[in-house]
Amino acid sequence: GAGVSQSPSNKVTEKGKDVELRCDPISGHTALYWYRQRLGQGLEFLIYFQGNSAPDKSGLPSDRFSAERTGESVSTLTIQRTQQEDSAVYLCASSFRTGEVYGYTFGSGTRLTVV
Amino acid sequence: AQSVTQPDIHITVSEGASLELRCNYSYGATPYLFWYVQSPGQGLQLLLKYFSGDTLVQGIKGFEAEFKRSQSSFNLRKPSVHWSDAAEYFCAAYTGTASKLTFGTGTRLQVTL
Numbered sequence: 001g002a003g004v005s006q007s008p009s010n011k012v013t014e015k016g017k018d019v020e021l022r023c024d025p026i027s028g029h030t031a032l033y034w035y036r037q038r039l040g041q042g043l044e045f046l047i048y049f050q051g052n053s054a055p056d057k058s059g060l061p062s063d064r065f066s067a068e069r070t071g072e073s074v075s076t077l078t079i080q081r082t083q084q085e086d087s088a089v090y091l092c093a094s095s096f097r098t099g100e101v102y103g104y105t106f107g108s109g110t111r112l113t114v115v
Numbered sequence: 116a117q118s119v120t121q122p123d124i125h126i127t128v129s130e131g132a133s134l135e136l137r138c139n140y141s142y143g144a145t146p147y148l149f150w151y152v153q154s155p156g157q158g159l160q161l162l163l164k165y166f167s168g169d170t171l172v173q174g175i176k177g178f179e180a181e182f183k184r185s186q187s188s189f190n191l192r193k194p195s196v197h198w199s200d201a202a203e204y205f206c207a208a209y210t211g212t213a214s215k216l217t218f219g220t221g222t223r224l225q226v227t228l
Contacts, residue, residue, distance in 0.1 A: 004158070033215060042121075042205065042220035043159075056214065091158060103149055104216060106158035 004107035006092050012113045013082055021077040021110045025094030032075050033104065034067055037089045049075060082114045117142050119208050121219035129227050130198050136191040136222050138206030146208040148189040150180055153203045165189060201226045
């Protein structure tokens with residue numbers, strides 16, 4: 001598509017439930033990133049996919065967080081047993097190769113609220 | 116540790132006034148540097164980027180940034196701010212070893228009429 005698409009745009013969930021967040025990157029972008037943005041804070045790196053290479057999971061805050069990507073297409077970020085501190089905007093970005101020249105294109109994010 | 120610092124959390128300027136948003140980086144080598152803008156409820160939009168060469172880079176929406184190696188800074192400027200510039204601004208740095216952008220904590224810009 002023309003841009004990075006994220007769904008849902010908003011998600012309210014009860015504490016302890018699992019949630020899945022989806023990201024559709026720009027066609028042809030081999031690199032895909034997930035960031036978390038807590039209220040009033042900067043962007044916190046979560047995970048990075050590059051083509052068929054093993055993902056860089058170094059930013060995942062706990063084992064409740066996981067992400068998958070099929071080839072160079074859609075990615076899903078899953079949060080299990082959600083906690084209130086998981087409330088944040090989850091941003092997805094994609095780039096051609098590793099983004100060093102082109103920068104990233106961001107989606108509008110999924111606002112997750114855990115009640 | 117590699118980091119990006121934006122010392123100003125919140126800045127208020129009058130419409131038509133000049134603007135400078137500060138960004139400092141801490142890296143062993145000069146990273147690639149970026150400025151992004153985030154309007155309310157929106158994703159981040161790339162304003163400009165610096166890789167090498169001319170230390171003054173021009174971006175979209177009338178923004179420019181100057182790279183100063185001696186100060187490890189990459190400050191964003193605009194000569195005359197418009198009310199539509201009110202948003203959150205993020206400085207970011209990229210190095211090949213990390214393969215991902217590291218963001219500062221952002222500066223929220225408020226524009227008064």
